[in-house]
Amino acid sequence: MSIIYHYIHNVCYWHGNDRAQNLLEHAKAIKSLEPSGIKNLFIVSHMVDNQDQIGDGLVHKVLEQRGSNLDVCIWPQYNSGGTVRSMWTVHKELQKHKISSKYFGTWEDDYIFSSNLFLNEVEIYLQRGYLFVGALWTEPLITQAGEFGYDGASGHSYDDMVKKGYKYLPPPGPNPNRHVPWLNCISPSIKEEDYRWCEDPYVMHFENLNKLESLIGEFTLANPNEKYEHALHGINHGEVGFPTRIHLAGGKFFGLKFNDHYQLLEGRSLIDHA
Numbered sequence: 533m534s535i536i537y538h539y540i541h542n543v544c545y546w547h548g549n550d551r552a553q554n555l556l557e558h559a560k561a562i563k564s565l566e567p568s569g570i571k572n573l574f575i576v577s578h579m580v581d582n583q584d585q586i587g588d589g590l591v592h593k594v595l596e597q598r599g600s601n602l603d604v605c606i607w608p609q610y611n612s613g614g615t616v617r618s619m620w621t622v623h624k625e626l627q628k629h630k631i632s633s634k635y636f637g638t639w640e641d642d643y644i645f646s647s648n649l650f651l652n653e654v655e656i657y658l659q660r661g662y663l664f665v666g667a668l669w670t671e672p673l674i675t676q677a678g679e680f681g682y683d684g685a686s687g688h689s690y691d692d693m694v695k696k697g698y699k700y701l702p703p704p705g706p707n708p709n710r711h712v713p714w715l716n717c718i719s720p721s722i723k724e725e726d727y728r729w730c731e732d733p734y735v736m737h738f739e740n741l742n743k744l745e746s747l748i749g750e751f752t753l754a755n756p757n758e759k760y761e762h763a764l765h766g767i768n769h770g771e772v773g774f775p776t777r778i779h780l781a782g783g784k785f786f787g788l789k790f791n792d793h794y795q796l797l798e799g800r801s802l803i804d805h806a
Contacts, residue, residue: 537603537633538570539651540626540738544618545591545641546579546611546760552590554641554797559597559604564648573633574604577618579611581759613754614766615640615732616774620751623741637735646795653793654735657697657786663744663778664736667794668699668787697786698775701727728775730787733794747781 541562545555555576562572578591586608598604609621619638626632635651647653654665688700701724736744744751754769767773775785788794 534630534632537573537631538567539565539572539635539637540575540631540633541572542575542577542618542622542636542638543641544577544579544615544638547581547585547588547591548611549641549800551641551798551800552588552593555591555594556597557797558639558641558644559594559602561644561648563597563599563602565651566648569601571601571603573631574602575622576604576606577622578606578608579614579618579760580608581611610756611760612756612758612765613752614760614770615734616752616770617754617756617765619734623745623751626741633738635735636738636741637733639733642797642799643790643794644797646793650793651735653788657788658737658740660786661784662697662786663740663747663783664734664785666697666730666732666734666775666785666787667790668694668697669731669790694789697730697788699729699787700725701729701772726776726780727772728779728785729772730775730785731771731790734774744778744783747783748777753777 539562541558543555543558545551559574562574565572574594574597576591576594578586578588580586591606595604595606607622607625609618613620615638622638635654657665693699751774752765752769753773754765758765760766778785
């Protein structure tokens with residue numbers, strides 16, 4: 533027997549960040565989505581470092597948000613691969629349990645959409661053939677334009693990136709988040725302009741999960757037995773590696789300006805993880 537929802541909302545939540553209150557804000561936002569009266573599913577991908585963290589009472593408090601139009605479940609995962617790994621794991625679990633929907637999204641816990649018409653906004657881009665809609669976290673970095681390659685000297689202006697819906701890789705320098713080693717292994721001659729940078733969320737038609745798998749296989753190349761590390765798992769294999777692999781395989785995506793479509797929640801972190 534298959535189960536079909538309107539929207540499946542997956543949040544990658546690392547236990548160590550201690551921001552369980554954000555999960556309640558996500559549940560509240562999902563309930564506000566239009567159209568109203570249609571059932572959605574909220575999945576918490578609870579990223580844990582050890583088995584002792586699975587039964588955390590604050591995380592499980594989100595289960596109280598279940599209602600006639602919202603199902604909620606918590607799926608513990610080992611803390612590896614970050615947001616993109618959680619999306620891959622959830623994709624395979626949904627297949628196994630024959631659960632589907634019209635829309636699917638994977639998010640971090642510390643931000644949410646700012647309009648209850650968000651899925652209508654996303655649909656405009658999906659109708660244009662984009663495989664997912666993400667975010668451009670560009671505005672806070674404008675004052676560091678030279679360092680992050682957002683100035684005219686890099687060949688790509690801020691307005692150019694907003695129009696295209698993705699960022700380019702920053703120029704060489706001491707920034708440890710710049711290097712994407714697996715790309716050099718796969719294609720040593722890859723040009724700088726072939727890199728693509730698009731932050732999550734990754735919101736799409738549910739069927740696009742299969743399309744992405746057919747293009748690139750497993751969504752992240754991060755070692756599943758290796759504990760999450762921000763630059764390697766989150767950047768290199770995540771918000772740079774994932775969209776770059778899609779681009780190289782012939783797919784396309786679009787990142788919306790963060791300040792126009794999303795809003796921040798609690799962002800404190802115990803360590804540099806998110």
